[in-house]
Amino acid sequence: MNPIRPRPLAAIRGWGAAVLDFVYPPLCMICRNRLSAAEHTVCDACRTRLDLRPQWRCQICGGAGIGGEPRPGRPCRLCPPAGAAWRGVFSVVGYGTLPARCVHMFKYQRRIELGRVMARLICERLAGPIGALAGRIDVIAPVPLHWARRMGRGFNQSTLLARPLASALGLPMNPRLLRRVRYTRRQALLPREQRGDNIRGAFGLGSRAGLDGLGVLLIDDVVTSGATIDECARTLMSAGAREVWAASYARAGMGGPEPEE
Ligand SMILES: [Zn+2]
Ligand SMILES: [Zn+2]
Structure with missing residues (x-):
């Protein structure tokens, strides 16, 4: 030929x-x-x-932001509260107006291309800092949706964001590590103080596969109060996980040029 x-x-x-x-x-x-x-x-x-480029990154929890830099060795404003089941959350950008619109269009208008933009930013900005945890993460798990919500939407946004990061880090991704056992109201529609109650007991283990001693990195599109991450982390820790971290595209409290919601 x-x-x-x-x-x-x-x-x-x-x-x-x-x-x-x-x-x-x-x-x-x-x-x-x-x-x-x-x-x-x-x-x-x-x-x-859609890309914050933070001024600092916390050495304890991986949190990052604009303004309010923590003193060396001291917890930052994004560090897990006492009693939390998770160690830290790595995120690209504050939950400002434009990132919120991008996430909304991705999830509710099914603009998969915007998911790709966010997934690329997650890889570019977070693969380095998460990679620096060196061996503390063994498996990546997207925060699961209830099957009814996943069917309605046609995809789990967190799985689409997790896949490219897993290949960038060379780690396995298991979308069935956790499952949503209870249908919950959308966290974003509830006041902060009700989110813990809304999400409690919402997750179960997806398989009996041993989690003993494994470090898990959860992936979600947005982290606001941390209630969802905490509930997932509790489920994983009670099944024998060693430690639980998380990564998201956007996170409330990072600050930046736009007012956070
Ligand atoms: Zn911190
Ligand atoms: Zn534009």
């Missing part, structure tokens, strides 16, 4: 795409401004606001 044989179909497809781009120029999925040839899915201006 001649390797430089022309490929007429590919040429027509390329030409067709160029005409479509001319008639319907690709727009930023968030601000609807026209994208340049070098931009994909979101424009550079929006991408910058």
Whole structure:
């Protein structure tokens, strides 16, 4: 076969795409401004606001933020409270207006491309700091959805965010480590003080596979009060896990240029 044989179909497809781009120029999925040839899915201006680049990262919990840097060796404002079952949460950006809109469009309007943007940011910003835990994480587990909610949505957003990070870290991902045994109201719709009660008893083990002595990294799209992470961590620790960490795309309390919700 001649390797430089022309490929007429590919040429027509390329030409067709160029005409479509001319008639319907690709727009930023968030601000609807026209994208340049070098931009994909979101424009550079929006991408910058979806990515915090924190001023500090806590040596104890991996939390990061803008302003309010902790003194060396002291807990930061994002460190787990006394009695928490989790060790720390690594996140890309504060839960400001634009990250919240991006997460909302991904989950509720099924804009999978925005999930890819977030997954890429998670890999770029968090693979290094999480990798520095050196051997303390053995398995990655997305926070599970109740099967009815997963069927309604068509996917679990946390699994889509977890997969690229697992391959970047070279760690196994097990989406069935935990399962949601109780249907709960959406945490985001409840006041902070009711979230612990809403989520209590919501998780069970997905399999009897031994967790003895394993370090687990949970993945969620957003962490706000930490109630969901804590409940998952309690379930894993009671099954013999050694320690539980978490990573999310957005997290309330990191601060940044936009007001947090
Ligand atoms: Zn934009
Ligand atoms: Zn901390």
